[in-house]
Amino acid sequence: MSAAAAIEIDSVVTRFGAQKVHDSVSFRVPRGEIVAVIGGSGSGKSVLLREIIGLLRPAAGRISVLGTDVWRASEEELARLRRRFGMMFQDGALFSSLSVFDNVATPLIEQARVPAHLLAPLVRLRIALAGLPPEAAAKMPSELSGGMRKRAAVARALALEPELLFLDEPTSGLDPVTARAFDRLLRFLADELGLTIVVVTHDLDTLLGIVDRAVVLAGGTVIAEGTVQDVMRVDHPWLRSYFANHGT
Amino acid sequence: MSYSQLQHEQDDAVLLLTGQWNLSRIADIDAELGAAGLPASPITLDGTRLQALDTATALALLMRLAAAGATIAGLSGLNRSHERVIEAVRSRMDDGAPGLRRTGHRPLAALGAAAVKLGWKLHCHLEFLGRCVAALGELARHPGRLRWKELAAQLQHVCLEAIPVVALVTFLIGMVLAYLFGMQAEKYGASIFVVDAVAIGASREISPLLVAVIMAGRSGSAFTAQLGTMRLTEEIDALRTLGLSPMQVLVLPRVLASVVALPLLVFVGDVAALAGAMAISDPLLDISALTFIGRVDSQLAFRHVAVGLAKGAIFGAAIALIGCRAGMTVGRDARSIGSSTTSTVVQGIVWVILLDALFAVLLQELGI
Secondary structure, three states, X not given: OOOOOOEEEEEEEEEEOOEEEEEEEEEEEOOOOXXXXXXXOOOOHHHHHHHHOOOOOOOEEEEEEOOEEOOOOOHHHHHHHHXXXXXXOOOOOOOOOOOHHHHHHHHHHHHOOOOHHHHHXXXXXXXXXXXXXXXXXXXXXXXXXXXXXXXXXXHHHHOOOOOEEEEEOOOOOOOHHHHHHHHHHHHXXXXXXXXEEEEEOOOHHHHHHHOOXXXXXXXXXXXXXXXXXXXXHXXXXXXXXXXXXXXX | OOOEEEEEEOOEEEEEEEEEEOHHHHHHHXXXXXXOOOOOOEEEEEEEEEXXXXXXXXXXXXXXXXXXXXXXXXXXXXXXXXXHHHHHHXXXXXXXXXXXXXXXXXXXXXXXXXXXXXXXXXXXXXXXXXXXXXXHHHHHHOHHHOOHHHHHHHHHHHOHHHHHHHHHHHHHXXXXXXXXXXXXXXXXXXXXXXXXXXXXXXXXXXXXXXXXXHHHHHHHXXXXXXXXXXXXXXXXXXXXXXXXXXXXXXXXXXXXXXXXXXXHHHHHHHHHHHHHHHHHHHHHHOOOHHHHHHHHHHHOOXXXXXXXXXXXXXXXXXXXXXXHHHHHOOOOOHHHHHHHHHXXXXXXXXXXXXXXXXXXXXXXXXXX
């Protein structure tokens, strides 16, 4: 593993019409860590995530993921890069007409040359790694609870052995018990499989429980970056009220 | 490129793992392991020259070992992260029990299932019809509950916006009919009867059928897609919790609009078909416009037109009911809306033709 950062974001500017969402956002995500991007609603966390994974072009700035400049790479380089990271969308974005098994199998069939006899065991392994029971494989997305749907989405994101996993609000809409179990899953993926994980979240318990580093967005810029302890010491009105709800 | 090498040290078999073991090379790795002739005895895994190992290739390795009956005697030289990957996979591997049971193709069972499904579908149609009539009865007692705005919007969509296409299609079919009949009738010097044939045929059969087919494709499918999307986004559930009846708010305006719109469109179709026939009669059969109109006036009894208009109303009700029911019962996935919409159009056309045949027999018996 090289010591280079998994993600480098350099003075990214984003505008929607006259509205400026990001005004020179810069930070780095080191390999093998869980990094949380936090910030109030409308601070552009999800927008930033979409820019990192190449779905939305920023107005200015440089975004480099695993050594590839996302917005200067050719279509081919981008396709190769996309096979190296996984993304879990907020509501899972599972293919609604496919079973969980087929959802997880889709990227393997489309993108990887997997021998036929290994496909089913591999899909079942992904489903188990995401912490779903084996019988979930045959279910349709509409038959799953919110927490299971998110786990199924993680299983699909893990399908191609990504080095990097992005999650958009993984614990939103989950009860605290399910949410903490999901946090432990992320910690397991980072520790046991060596994944770098970027998680956009509001969840203070996720932040204090499993995250190595945090990046705080407010007013279009990064107001704090570092370990959670570092971030908690930063004096900023938004951070003060954010942490005020927690007894520290 | 070699990924593994089987060595024997004293009595102990050692599998030497080398290079990059990752998903993109899994086919080669798996084939090589398959050809390695793994012994059914304890094997030590040596990972001193292993550069990368991911869960997919670890799974391939463990499955090949298990298939050969080999057990892992020990790990040597593997770095900590590779050991963790092997452990994570080993603890989550299933015993190969098939997770998804796929049943074979059994024609008789499929036929039975299709028959049951058809019966169930008829049952559901009847139930929906019943609910709709009940809602209509309630509306008769409280006429204020009718959604006038929604009704007007649906009338605009089903009726006004359909006029150009209905007029065009029936005009052309009127021309074609006159042309076909004319070629035959001319042989017997009976050209003037072309007017009778087109006038009665168009107003009794052709115009209602064509309008109904157009309506099934234009509006029936739209009803299914609209209500289906509303169901997916839980808008219909939201209506219910607000104390509103989806029947009153969504279904009845569509059904009523269709019942009103279809006779009007059939009338447009009648006129356009006659215009089409008239346009071609003059150059082809030497029947002038005045003669044509006079003949229509004397030969086209009002009952033929009335039958066509009445059929239109019933076809409209059938298509709207089919479309709304399909929309209200759509499954909770993206493909389901597509298949329900297709089914609405197909069922709509089939039911219209079935009803039309029923009418033909019934009206024949009644002598209308």
